[in-house]
Amino acid sequence: MVVGGPRYKVARRRRREGKTNYRKRYTYVFSGRIRLVVRKTNKYIEAKIVDCDPKGDLVKVSAHSIELIKKYGWKGSGKSTPAAYLLGYLIGKRAIEKGLKDAVLDIGLYRVVKQSKLFAVVKGAIDAGLKVPVSEEMLPSEGRIRGEHIANYAKMLKESNPERYNRQFSKIINSGLLPEEYVAHFESVLNAIKNEKKG
Numbered sequence: 265m266v267v268g269g270p271r272y273k274v275a276r277r278r279r280r281e282g283k284t285n286y287r288k289r290y291t292y293v294f295s296g297r298i299r300l301v302v303r304k305t306n307k308y309i310e311a312k313i314v315d316c317d318p319k320g321d322l323v324k325v326s327a328h329s330i331e332l333i334k335k336y337g338w339k340g341s342g343k344s345t346p347a348a349y350l351l352g353y354l355i356g357k358r359a360i361e362k363g364l365k366d367a368v369l370d371i372g373l374y375r376v377v378k379q380s381k382l383f384a385v386v387k388g389a390i391d392a393g394l395k396v397p398v399s400e401e402m403l404p405s406e407g408r409i410r411g412e413h414i415a416n417y418a419k420m421l422k423e424s425n426p427e428r429y430n431r432q433f434s435k436i437i438n439s440g441l442l443p444e445e446y447v448a449h450f451e452s453v454l455n456a457i458k459n460e461k462k463g
Contacts, residue, residue, distance in 0.1 A: 339441035352388020366395035411446035418443035
């Protein structure tokens with residue numbers, strides 16, 4: 265009589281650590297297509313254009329939202345929807361300058377959420393000229409991308425509850441930006457990215 269226990273397979277280390285979805289990864293590898301990899305932390309968002317290689321991923325171009333702050337003078341949050349769009353535009357512009365024309369989205373283990381920050385990155389990349397297959401309904405609205413919701417809420421709060429306004433937007437105000445001027449600031453930074461010369 266053969267005694268057998270339950271068949272248990274230990275998941276790969278990066279899957280256990282919540283870093284890699286291997287089923288998705290195999291699909292990407294076998295497709296042979298370049299990926300737009302988007303990841304986020306508590307403070308920032310990062311994007312890379314990655315090509316698969318038997319020896320490991322090859323990063324063609326990358327961009328990090330901390331660049332928006334240090335290089336382009338962005339004074340808002342590094343993980344907001346407007347920052348995500350600006351990051352997407354930056355990575356898209358860099359990809360086009362490198363001769364890369366299209367990519368498929370890779371959001372790893374994140375849930376697919378309509379109009380989320382991850383899709384704001386995609387919208388920015390598309391607007392910069394990179395072709396990324398995605399349904400239009402997944403992309404955030406123009407108003408949200410430009411930070412209109414932030415500016416409108418700040419205006420309302422400033423009038424109704426100045427103390428809470430100062431407390432809630434203290435970080436942005438201390439950086440030198442009035443939150444009700446978010447849209448104009450967004451446009452200014454976007455223009456700086458658009459007008460930056462290659463090199």
